[in-house]
Amino acid sequence: MQLDVFLKKVSINHALNMLLWHIAEAGIEIAALIKQGALAGVTEKMTSTNVQGETQMQLDIRSHEVALAQLRASAVVAAVLSEEEEKPTMLETIDAPFLVSMDPLDGSSNLAINGVVGSIFSVLPNTGVSTLGEQAFLQPGQDQRAAAYIMYGPATLLVLSIGQGTHIFTLDHHSQAFVLTQQTVTVPEETSEFAINASNQRYWQAAVQRYIGECLQGKEGPRARDFNMRWCASMVMDVHRILTRGGVFLYPHDNKQPVKAGRLRLLYEANPMSLLVTQAGGESITGQGDVLALQPTDCHQRVPVLLGSKQEIQRLRDYHQQIHPQATE
Numbered sequence: 001m002q003l004d005v006f007l008k009k010v011s012i013n014h015a016l017n018m019l020l021w022h023i024a025e026a027g028i029e030i031a032a033l034i035k036q037g038a039l040a041g042v043t044e045k046m047t048s049t050n051v052q053g054e055t056q057m058q059l060d061i062r063s064h065e066v067a068l069a070q071l072r073a074s075a076v077v078a079a080v081l082s083e084e085e086e087k088p089t090m091l092e093t094i095d096a097p098f099l100v101s102m103d104p105l106d107g108s109s110n111l112a113i114n115g116v117v118g119s120i121f122s123v124l125p126n127t128g129v130s131t132l133g134e135q136a137f138l139q140p141g142q143d144q145r146a147a148a149y150i151m152y153g154p155a156t157l158l159v160l161s162i163g164q165g166t167h168i169f170t171l172d173h174h175s176q177a178f179v180l181t182q183q184t185v186t187v188p189e190e191t192s193e194f195a196i197n198a199s200n201q202r203y204w205q206a207a208v209q210r211y212i213g214e215c216l217q218g219k220e221g222p223r224a225r226d227f228n229m230r231w232c233a234s235m236v237m238d239v240h241r242i243l244t245r246g247g248v249f250l251y252p253h254d255n256k257q258p259v260k261a262g263r264l265r266l267l268y269e270a271n272p273m274s275l276l277v278t279q280a281g282g283e284s285i286t287g288q289g290d291v292l293a294l295q296p297t298d299c300h301q302r303v304p305v306l307l308g309s310k311q312e313i314q315r316l317r318d319y320h321q322q323i324h325p326q327a328t329e
């Protein structure tokens with residue numbers, strides 16, 4: 001079943017369906033650019049940096065432009081917040097029903113090694129961006145109307161939730177359409193696989209030190225079984241693995257740069273990924289509570305993220321409550 005047919009079946013919100021269709025179109029265009037690699041010059045670094053101070057790749061900028069053009073063409077988006085721009089872009093359709101936050105190219109450092117990258121989108125209701133300005137984006141993740149990522153891997157996938165489960169579509173390169181290939185994904189509750197950037201270990205807080213320490217002890221430790229580890233440096237790819245076969249993905253609070261509470265951005269990484277994972281039966285916490293319940297204070301705010309299989313995230317929640325009780329109150 002193609003994406004447009006699926007959306008007509010499951011949603012009566014025509015404006016939302018239109019928006020999701022345009023997000024999918026952006027994914028198809030970006031996938032074509034990525035496929036050309038160095039031939040399209042898109043793997044080159046720019047001299048510019050984004051709002052996070054990270055060096056931009058040509059494809060970061062091109063993906064931002066492609067996605068913005070599609071969102072504008074949908075005529076149902078009032079404003080767009082992007083990782084690549086400090087301020088949200090206000091569109092001519094300022095009273096349209098939706099706001100979109102996006103990371104047009106997540107994991108772009110993987111481009112240099114021909115690795116997997118993705119695009120992430122979060123759809124919020126427009127609560128009055130014409131008067132509130134960028135403050136209108138500061139809504140908790142539980143208010144999202146939809147979330148999606150596109151994964152540019154061996155196959156191009158669109159993973160989508162409108163709050164009724166999480167579904168996977170695969171791009172058919174012949175018809176240039178996304179086709180439903182897995183309806184209502186379920187994250188296995190138990191897992192023996194974790195993903196964390198272990199090079200930051202010395203900066204982690206005690207709860208995460210304990211959790212990973214116990215996993216590493218394997219059969220000989222309190223968990224009485226061996227664990228496996230993966231790290232893709234692309235949240236899209238790590239989350240996709242978790243949706244497919246379970247596991248946990250941790251980018252926890254650390255003391256590396258005390259002014260930054262975590263690495264991942266709440267509005268266009270943590271929130272949309274948390275909606276997709278929780279809609280598939282997984283959990284997503286900061287360590288101090290549910291990611292989706294967090295009231296944002298800044299458009300480019302960073303947060304700790306611990307997400308994936310229910311039983312493991314529950315264990316991490318317990319460890320945080322036992323070890324850092326003042327922070328979890």
Ligand code: AFP
Nearest residue numbers: 105106107108109197233234235236
């Ligand atoms: P970019 O979007 O700036 O490439 O960052 C990717 C990311 O935000 C997320 O996708 C990864 O999980 C994480 O950063 C990787 O971080 P490390 O540099 O610690 O591997």
